[in-house]
Amino acid sequence: MQSFETLLNESAQAHGHLCPGQVVGVRMAILGCRLIGLSVPLGKDNLKKLIVYVEMDRCTADAVAHVTGVRLGRRSLKFMDYGIMAATFVNLDSGQAFRIISTEDSRDLASVYVPDISEKGNRQREAYKRMPDSVLFKVQKVHVKLNEYDLPGPTRCKSVCSRCGQVVRDRREVIVDDKPVCRPCSQQSYFDHAREVCWPGMNWSPQLEGDNSPGEASVKLHPEEILREHHNINDSRKRDCLDYKN
Numbered sequence: 546m547q548s549f550e551t552l553l554n555e556s557a558q559a560h561g562h563l564c565p566g567q568v569v570g571v572r573m574a575i576l577g578c579r580l581i582g583l584s585v586p587l588g589k590d591n592l593k594k595l596i597v598y599v600e601m602d603r604c605t606a607d608a609v610a611h612v613t614g615v616r617l618g619r620r621s622l623k624f625m626d627y628g629i630m631a632a633t634f635v636n637l638d639s640g641q642a643f644r645i646i647s648t649e650d651s652r653d654l655a656s657v658y659v660p661d662i663s664e665k666g667n668r669q670r671e672a673y674k675r676m677p678d679s680v681l682f683k684v685q686k687v688h689v690k691l692n693e694y695d696l697p698g699p700t701r702c703k704s705v706c707s708r709c710g711q712v713v714r715d716r717r718e719v720i721v722d723d724k725p726v727c728r729p730c731s732q733q734s735y736f737d738h739a740r741e742v743c744w745p746g747m748n749w750s751p752q753l754e755g756d757n758s759p760g761e762a763s764v765k766l767h768p769e770e771i772l773r774e775h776h777n778i779n780d781s782r783k784r785d786c787l788d789y790k791n
């Protein structure tokens with residue numbers, strides 16, 4: 546296992562600063578992995594066995610993800626927006642799962658562990674390095690309700706929203722009147738008043754190195770076909786969409 550200090554420094558570098566949350570997150574990751582029979586840093590094979598649920602979008606979550614190597618894009622990191630300083634570590638091989646919760650005691654006791662530091666942030670950071678796991682954390686053994694649609698790997702199923710036509714992956718649709726509906730259409734959404742727009746420069750695409758046809762996507766279509774496709778898409782957008790200024 547890499548030393549705690551090395552893990553912490555690397556995590557702080559990736560996160561952007563060395564804060565108390567980094568210390569808590571690195572220790573959370575070490576403990577969580579240890580409880581489910583893994584050790585950090587995880588090799589490629591062990592990484593495939595791990596899923597982590599984080600319950601806060603704060604500094605600690607970055608440290609947990611960095612030290613374990615779980616990623617949102619690989620479906621090994623799950624974000625639950627609970628506002629709780631906790632994370633659950635699941636071993637997919639054994640089914641073992643432990644939820645680790647950062648204690649309020651650890652905040653209250655920071656001055657006991659480092660009485661000589663008065664500035665709050667520094668005091669917490671140094672205290673969290675020194676406290677035993679039992680002061681820093683509460684641990685729960687839990688059963689995680691994972692189904693096949695939550696697992697890493699390719700998309701297992703797609704459905705089409707019966708209201709807006711959007712493709713919805715991995716059973717995230719809801720059923721309304723026996724029909725699949727995407728969550729935005731079913732009003733379970735973080736936004737409202739969605740209206741599709743046309744925008745200035747909407748035919749832009751990056752110029753690729755060694756590609757002499759600026760602005761055209763590098764698809765193997767005849768240039769006239771590309772232009773016709775652009776016109777078709779733009780025409781239908783202009784019919785159906787708002788100008789972006791509105």
Ligand SMILES: [Zn+2]
Nearest residue numbers: 562564566604
């Ligand atoms: Zn931070």
Ligand SMILES: [Zn+2]
Nearest residue numbers: 706709727730
């Ligand atoms: Zn929809």
